[in-house]
Amino acid sequence: MRHLLSTKSLSRVEAITLLDIAEDMADVANREVKKLPTLRGKTVVNLFFEDSTRTRISFEAAAKRLSADVINFSAKGSSVSKGESLKDTAQTLAAMGADGVVIRHPASGAPQVLAGSGWIDAGIINAGDGTHEHPTQALLDAFTIRRRLHGTASRGRGLDGVTVTIVGDILHSRVARSNLWLLDTLGAHVTFIAPPTLVPADTSAWPATIGYDLDAAIDAGPDVVMMLRIQAERMNAAFFPNSREYSRRWGLDDERFSRLSSHSIVMHPGPMNRGLEISSAAADSDRSTVREQVANGVSVRMAALYLLLSGDREDS
Amino acid sequence: MRHLLSTKSLSRVEAITLLDIAEDMADVANREVKKLPTLRGKTVVNLFFEDSTRTRISFEAAAKRLSADVINFSAKGSSVSKGESLKDTAQTLAAMGADGVVIRHPASGAPQVLAGSGWIDAGIINAGDGTHEHPTQALLDAFTIRRRLHGTASRGRGLDGVTVTIVGDILHSRVARSNLWLLDTLGAHVTFIAPPTLVPADTSAWPATIGYDLDAAIDAGPDVVMMLRIQAERMNAAFFPNSREYSRRWGLDDERFSRLSSHSIVMHPGPMNRGLEISSAAADSDRSTVREQVANGVSVRMAALYLLLSGDREDS
Amino acid sequence: MRHLLSTKSLSRVEAITLLDIAEDMADVANREVKKLPTLRGKTVVNLFFEDSTRTRISFEAAAKRLSADVINFSAKGSSVSKGESLKDTAQTLAAMGADGVVIRHPASGAPQVLAGSGWIDAGIINAGDGTHEHPTQALLDAFTIRRRLHGTASRGRGLDGVTVTIVGDILHSRVARSNLWLLDTLGAHVTFIAPPTLVPADTSAWPATIGYDLDAAIDAGPDVVMMLRIQAERMNAAFFPNSREYSRRWGLDDERFSRLSSHSIVMHPGPMNRGLEISSAAADSDRSTVREQVANGVSVRMAALYLLLSGDREDS
Structure with a gap:
């Protein structure tokens, strides 16, 4: 899997694979040291054009349990809010070496644009786009x-x-x-x-x-x-x-x-x-x-980050 | 020690134990690599309902020196500011696997409510609640x-x-x-x-x-x-x-x-x-x-995090 | 090199040394694990008195690739915005054990003041001061x-x-x-x-x-x-x-x-x-x-952090 943009585009096999990997990730939460070295040296950017503390910290916790470095990029007060294009933001993150970008955006379709643009090679995860999807x-x-x-x-x-x-x-x-x-x-x-x-x-x-x-x-x-x-x-x-x-x-x-x-x-x-x-x-x-959903959210996001950012990432 | 909510409830033995461990932590600051692996795989959430950069970064530095992962949760702009209850916030953090919660809150008694609620099993540290305490x-x-x-x-x-x-x-x-x-x-x-x-x-x-x-x-x-x-x-x-x-x-x-x-x-x-x-x-x-107080603040907070989050944490 | 405050004060030898180390750092970006253990146990504080997400995350990525701990300190909403002096802020960061401070300030000369003050021993990097420099x-x-x-x-x-x-x-x-x-x-x-x-x-x-x-x-x-x-x-x-x-x-x-x-x-x-x-x-x-400049920004900042914070830091 290269990106996780929508559930509409997920096949049954892909969806079940993702859920099964999340089962493995849920087991990690029961270990003495709740960390896997899997994504060490990888950088995940939380690119949030809307505030969403709950979703942001769920992804942050998931990435850190996989030993990735996390950089939080809130669009508020940034050059983005001064009118920088999504293209330039994406190319900036690419150039800085982002391996994964978790994007929350008020415009439906923004993550798809990012993934299909060629502006950035990173794995893109849609963390909510307009009224479209939140896979x-x-x-x-x-x-x-x-x-x-x-x-x-x-x-x-x-x-x-x-x-x-x-x-x-x-x-x-x-x-x-x-x-x-x-x-x-x-x-x-x-x-x-x-x-x-x-x-x-x-x-x-x-x-x-x-x-x-x-x-x-x-x-x-x-x-x-x-x-x-x-x-x-x-x-x-x-x-x-x-x-x-x-x-x-x-x-x-x-x-x-x-x-x-x-x-x-x-x-x-x-x-x-x-x-x-x-x-x-x-x-x-x-x-x-309700509480299980929150806990499972971390496991599912670990699975998605793993699929997109580990060495096994597919080419297409 | 399960929580650090107030100094009024600390016994003399507990207080001196905490100060003695802080002495050990202060020694770490003189090492070549100022990091201990003690809390690797543990997650500390800084849950700040009031701004306090100084206190937040002191706890953040303390947790990172113990190799914990730190997630900063400012209530501003979050669902908390949209009226989410402390109960739901606490259960969310529990479900995400928070091992420790450092809470700053404008309401006196909020950390006690959190610790006594059963909503979350994490160790709670009061980082200032209303006009009550700042232990x-x-x-x-x-x-x-x-x-x-x-x-x-x-x-x-x-x-x-x-x-x-x-x-x-x-x-x-x-x-x-x-x-x-x-x-x-x-x-x-x-x-x-x-x-x-x-x-x-x-x-x-x-x-x-x-x-x-x-x-x-x-x-x-x-x-x-x-x-x-x-x-x-x-x-x-x-x-x-x-x-x-x-x-x-x-x-x-x-x-x-x-x-x-x-x-x-x-x-x-x-x-x-x-x-x-x-x-x-x-x-x-x-x-x-004044400066010693700031430096000692990191040592004391390392001691508190250690007592609450390491394997030796008491059951009651 | 103790501080990086301006390019006006850089000698040709210093400048070329810095660029050459940046070449080595650029090579790290091509490794499987894009992390060096060089600054493990060191703490870098991003002290930003002006918003600049791009510059902040470039330094953050650079520091994390060198395994340093990063603490972001935005002056907004902090005691700094309540009138705390640069002196007291600096002494606070020093006491907390900051090894490096990356400072962005609206006043020309603020990084020089910080470096020359004796308030803090950390390596100071000027990340933009007024209309003065952005080395x-x-x-x-x-x-x-x-x-x-x-x-x-x-x-x-x-x-x-x-x-x-x-x-x-x-x-x-x-x-x-x-x-x-x-x-x-x-x-x-x-x-x-x-x-x-x-x-x-x-x-x-x-x-x-x-x-x-x-x-x-x-x-x-x-x-x-x-x-x-x-x-x-x-x-x-x-x-x-x-x-x-x-x-x-x-x-x-x-x-x-x-x-x-x-x-x-x-x-x-x-x-x-x-x-x-x-x-x-x-x-x-x-x-x-444009994109190369962003990527090279991370390499150059890694080089600067390395020169200022590694064991080889000069005494004057």
């Missing part, structure tokens, strides 16, 4: 589901027949898109539940069921219920009336949580708005995977 | 006093009978509080000198003498005079009339400095307002320990 | 020119007889000044081309030809044409009428680029204002060294 989030979600379902017998398996209901702002969510493509590739079935104002106009090409009624979706007994974060700025932009109304209709409150079928798990990419899209009882229950 | 500052102060008094024969000793006069904004100072408890535990006697507006309403439980007259305090010949930093925002809030008036009555100016008894040392936690609470002559004299 | 930029420029002219046979050589035309805001540019002194020391001849408003009032002591006509300068067939970055704030301050006018008279546009003699190279310190001081065709051509 490592989807991979850590799939990893988490697979582990919950199959435990130590997860290696080599997909998510065939698993039903996943994703609830919230589908219109703007790169997490929803990345999950959609990856879950479909792995054999799961996705149902999106959202306010009508927060569903894209044309979803005909999406391998998913679209609905508006969370209660009906819960009564269908999905294996996984994934709640998305609601951005306050959406509310202000009148996509829905107010937070109480949102919570009443599309929140996983205590009543809905109690009606979930006994085997269902509850997921959230974080950070959570407790009391808005998810109740504290749901977030903190044994069926919630 | 590593007090420990480095005690270390500095002990070294000045006993030199290389410091190990194993307390500060019995030492007289320490602390001058300035006692009302708001966590440094003053941490020093009070630790110095008392180590056998020293503390006198606080402050403007009446900058003394707490009820100090009856404090093992200290409270006074308002700096000249009288200096004529009493204390072993240590510790000047606290005056925050400009206090002046604006009318706690004292103006900087000239403050300096005239509670500043260690050249005249007062000249009247100090010949063995007294002058301390300041930094950064100093030269000409306000301390004159340049006093700050730069041989009797000033 | 590592000039060294990487000289390194780049030497490599283009002599390739692998560069070691030991100066730039005797090379003609260099530097175009742009000479008045405010520390890059221009550092290049002037270094290029002169190495035997090159410098011509400055600038709008009359952007030339210092008295250049009589400068070993350079001053002119205003870029077309004539190009027709003279210089070996090197170095375009400086135009700061938008200069334009607003009425040093020149507008960007179109600047570009028309002092920009390296496609037409002028086509008239360059066949052996000339085109340099720019970056970040570029494409279409203002340089056209994209010129910037991206084979004759442009």
Whole structure:
């Protein structure tokens, strides 16, 4: 693998390979010295055009556990904010010897541009681009589901027949898109539940069921219920009336949580708005995977960095 | 030791153990390669909800000398500033595998909440919480006093009978509080000198003498005079009339400095307002320990990280 | 070498030694593991009183390739911005055990003050001070020119007889000044081309030809044409009428680029204002060294850190 830009472009074999390597990386966390020498002498640049402390430190922790050097490059206050082009930034990082670039960018497609440009030879990992994709989030979600379902017998398996209901702002969510493509590739079935104002106009090409009624979706007994974060700025932009109304209709409150079928798990990419899209009882229950998702995020990012930056990196 | 939250809760044995280990750490600074492999594979997160470059880089230098990986997490611009709870932040850091968390927080008691919560198993070090405590500052102060008094024969000793006069904004100072408890535990006697507006309403439980007259305090010949930093925002809030008036009555100016008894040392936690609470002559004299305090800060923080994060960490 | 403060004070022997060591460092970039253990246990502080992500990460990459620990100290939001003196900041860094300090400061001469003060024993590298100097930029420029002219046979050589035309805001540019002194020391001849408003009032002591006509300068067939970055704030301050006018008279546009003699190279310190001081065709051509300059920047900074911080550091 040369780059990790989207889950839409991942084959089933590639996705399962990545998840399997993440299993190996998760084992490292249990060692006395939680460090592998694998990427010693490699430099990973966190190139963040948007603030995201959680994602940045997850990649930073992953890279350091593989003994890479990490350089944090926040675009704020840099020449980038003075109008330097992505091209010049990329060529600068290339010239400085960056082996991997983790990029978060407000423009959908920016990581693809970077990877396809020839400006830089480094492995590019998309850490979130506009409303497009956030592939490592989807991979850590799939990893988490697979582990919950199959435990130590997860290696080599997909998510065939698993039903996943994703609830919230589908219109703007790169997490929803990345999950959609990856879950479909792995054999799961996705149902999106959202306010009508927060569903894209044309979803005909999406391998998913679209609905508006969370209660009906819960009564269908999905294996996984994934709640998305609601951005306050959406509310202000009148996509829905107010937070109480949102919570009443599309929140996983205590009543809905109690009606979930006994085997269902509850997921959230974080950070959570407790009391808005998810109740504290749901977030903190044994069926919630919120903390596992964070831990698995480090393992999945270690796997991605390993695949892209180790000697085994493919040429195309 | 599992956490370092306050000096009030430190026993004399614990405090002296910490100071003795800091002596060993100070020796490392004289080696050709100033690094120990002790915490290799451990991750220390600097979780700063308030800016404090000096304290942050002191902990960062300490952790790196012990070969730990350091991740800086400034709450500004992070999901924390978007309303994420301390609980969710803590669980995120736990899931990412943080072994130690150095926390600076504007709310008194936040580190205690973190340590007692069960949200995270990491060792917690309080790097300043509201107006409550700043224990590593007090420990480095005690270390500095002990070294000045006993030199290389410091190990194993307390500060019995030492007289320490602390001058300035006692009302708001966590440094003053941490020093009070630790110095008392180590056998020293503390006198606080402050403007009446900058003394707490009820100090009856404090093992200290409270006074308002700096000249009288200096004529009493204390072993240590510790000047606290005056925050400009206090002046604006009318706690004292103006900087000239403050300096005239509670500043260690050249005249007062000249009247100090010949063995007294002058301390300041930094950064100093030269000409306000301390004159340049006093700050730069041989009797000033300002620079030693900074150097000792790294040693004391190495000792704390070692005690909390090495294999010897206690279970309770 | 104890400090690297300016190119004006560098002897020819010192400059060539530094460039030769940079050649060795450039070779490291081609190794499997791009790291040398040379500065293990040393601490380099990036003390930046002005934002400059490019320069900061170049030094950070250089220090990490030599296995030094790096601590980034941005003056923004620190006690420095609350009025702490350079003296107290320096003494703090000294006490924390900084072995090297890379300083960027808006005041011309600040690095010299730091180095000559006795406040700190660390090796000081000037990473840009006011309108005074930016020596590592000039060294990487000289390194780049030497490599283009002599390739692998560069070691030991100066730039005797090379003609260099530097175009742009000479008045405010520390890059221009550092290049002037270094290029002169190495035997090159410098011509400055600038709008009359952007030339210092008295250049009589400068070993350079001053002119205003870029077309004539190009027709003279210089070996090197170095375009400086135009700061938008200069334009607003009425040093020149507008960007179109600047570009028309002092920009390296496609037409002028086509008239360059066949052996000339085109340099720019970056970040570029494409279409203002340089056209994209010129910037991206084979004759442009922009990317090499960035890569060579890391090698030159490794060389400087090595000379200042390794055991071989001179005593004076």
